[in-house]
Amino acid sequence: MSDSSRDTAEGAGWGAPEPGAYRQLVPAAPGRKLSWLDPRTLWLARNGILAALFGDPTGRTRGRWVAQQAAVGAPADKVIRRPDPDRFAFLVAGDTGEGGEPQYAVVPGLLRVGQDTQFMIIASDVIYPVGATDDYGDKFFRPYQDYPAPIYAVPGNHDWYEDLRGFMRVFCDDAPPLPPEARPRRLTRAWLRELLWHRPSPVDEAGFAQARKLRSAPAQFSVQPGPYWAIDAGPIRIVGIDTGLLGTVDAEQAAWLREVSRDPRPKILVTGRPLYADGAPRPTPIEGGGTVDDIVRDPAHRYVAAIGGDIHNYQRYPIRVDGDRTIQYIVAGGGGAFTHATHTIPPVDLPGVTEDDFRCYPLRGDSLAFYSRIYARRTRLRRFFALTEAQAAAVVAERLKDRPARPAETPALVTRRTRLVATLLGTGRRPRRTPRLRLPLRKLYTGLLSPSCATHAPPFFKSFLRIDVTPQTLRIRCHAATGHLAQELDPPVEDEVTIPLT
Numbered sequence: 001m002s003d004s005s006r007d008t009a010e011g012a013g014w015g016a017p018e019p020g021a022y023r024q025l026v027p028a029a030p031g032r033k034l035s036w037l038d039p040r041t042l043w044l045a046r047n048g049i050l051a052a053l054f055g056d057p058t059g060r061t062r063g064r065w066v067a068q069q070a071a072v073g074a075p076a077d078k079v080i081r082r083p084d085p086d087r088f089a090f091l092v093a094g095d096t097g098e099g100g101e102p103q104y105a106v107v108p109g110l111l112r113v114g115q116d117t118q119f120m121i122i123a124s125d126v127i128y129p130v131g132a133t134d135d136y137g138d139k140f141f142r143p144y145q146d147y148p149a150p151i152y153a154v155p156g157n158h159d160w161y162e163d164l165r166g167f168m169r170v171f172c173d174d175a176p177p178l179p180p181e182a183r184p185r186r187l188t189r190a191w192l193r194e195l196l197w198h199r200p201s202p203v204d205e206a207g208f209a210q211a212r213k214l215r216s217a218p219a220q221f222s223v224q225p226g227p228y229w230a231i232d233a234g235p236i237r238i239v240g241i242d243t244g245l246l247g248t249v250d251a252e253q254a255a256w257l258r259e260v261s262r263d264p265r266p267k268i269l270v271t272g273r274p275l276y277a278d279g280a281p282r283p284t285p286i287e288g289g290g291t292v293d294d295i296v297r298d299p300a301h302r303y304v305a306a307i308g309g310d311i312h313n314y315q316r317y318p319i320r321v322d323g324d325r326t327i328q329y330i331v332a333g334g335g336g337a338f339t340h341a342t343h344t345i346p347p348v349d350l351p352g353v354t355e356d357d358f359r360c361y362p363l364r365g366d367s368l369a370f371y372s373r374i375y376a377r378r379t380r381l382r383r384f385f386a387l388t389e390a391q392a393a394a395v396v397a398e399r400l401k402d403r404p405a406r407p408a409e410t411p412a413l414v415t416r417r418t419r420l421v422a423t424l425l426g427t428g429r430r431p432r433r434t435p436r437l438r439l440p441l442r443k444l445y446t447g448l449l450s451p452s453c454a455t456h457a458p459p460f461f462k463s464f465l466r467i468d469v470t471p472q473t474l475r476i477r478c479h480a481a482t483g484h485l486a487q488e489l490d491p492p493v494e495d496e497v498t499i500p501l502t
Contacts, residue, residue: 013459094309103336124309274308458483
């Protein structure tokens with residue numbers, strides 16, 4: 001097995017290794033790179049802001065999609081029953097669909113690690129920026145054309161920016177468009193929202209039909225009953241939920257979630273928004289009261305893991321919820337979109353889990369080095385901003401109270417400059433007991449600065465999960481994709497956990 005980022009800097013993708021073969025897979029169409037600094041992109045993705053300001057219509061629209069699917073014969077319990085054996089494996093990749101080099105860099109390793117898996121799940125944001133049907137060619141069908149098994153998905157907020165139209169067509173047996181609704185009364189909040197709302201774009205039907213041929217083998221075919229579903233596979237049940245535009249669950253979906261959670265099998269939740277991320281709980285509110293995490297923590301429901309996308313990196317929190325029972329809360333959003341910073345995550349200190357239990361990828365030091373070089377290039381202040389991976393690792397270890405993430409061949413000296421750069425770039429500190437003025441750097445990085453720092457050259461720090469199931473255990477491994485050939489040929493394991501099921 002090749003070195004991981006926890007073993008060596010070369011295992012993280014630093015240095016000058018041989019580029020990967022993924023470049024041969026990337027479409028050569030001009031002008032196709034997605035930029036989150038482009039005002040046109042931001043305007044297309046305006047529906048999330050409109051929903052927050054004028055009311056979120058996602059729950060009602062989701063209910064209409066589910067009703068339409070039920071009318072054409074989707075199973076009432078929304079359970080996909082697969083003929084998988086007691087021992088099998090599947091893949092999970094989150095936030096995949098930007099269509100650029102980082103997404104395609106994941107593909108060779110994913111195909112190699114997943115060649116014997118029974119299916120794959122995309123956890124959130126199948127297509128950026130707005131889930132348009134025409135974007136599925138280069139951002140879904142082409143990259144995964146050689147994956148031989150079915151692919152299921154739960155939508156993310158970006159898939160909802162065109163009212164879920166493309167997602168439903170691809171994953172739900174060519175679901176027809178929803179009939180138009182009655183217009184809201186004039187001069188109301190709903191009327192203003194509808195006036196500004198981004199509508200689904202016209203579809204190039206010939207191009208879409210051609211794209212679908214890339215994944216047309218009978219073994220690749222799958223149909224899911226709607227945007228949320230459950231899969232009965234071997235000895236486990238996998239439950240996928242749709243958190244819409246704003247990360248909430250409507251009452252109808254919540255009632256279904258409680259019902260499917262009563263099944264006696266061990267369960268994995270797959271969600272568009274993680275229940276823990278960046279050192280804090282995010283329990284996902286339910287319309288009418290309660291949270292998704294309340295359902296997951298109920299011992300009668302037997303959840304052993306909750307995996308969410310939306311945050312574009314890997315994080316794992318083994319939370320002890322009652323007695324000796326532990327649930328693995330995982331962020332798995334490293335499947336292809338720009339990388340969200342991990343160096344801004346403060347030292348983890350949560351009930352039932354501490355910094356010593358927490359895992360992330362990229363490592364905080366690698367994240368800081370990655371961002372420092374981007375800022376050095378963009379500001380042309382290379383001598384100030386640029387940190388080597390050793391310097392970044394050293395200053396992060398200092399702020400984590402001397403917890404080095406990997407052995408340093410030559411320990412770097414932590415200077416005033418490295419500390420200042422780390423502070424300016426938002427490296428997380430343990431919160432102070434006494435209040436003081438602090439800039440919201442972690443939120444700023446997640447919401448604005450990380451998207452603006454998308455890069456199209458390795459190392460990419462992308463990742464995906466392989467989950468192996470037996471009647472007794474569940475083994476989850478996080479594999480890295482750096483964009484370099486060594487990690488393509490033998491994708492390193494950045495984290496691994498085995499969960500008992502009996």
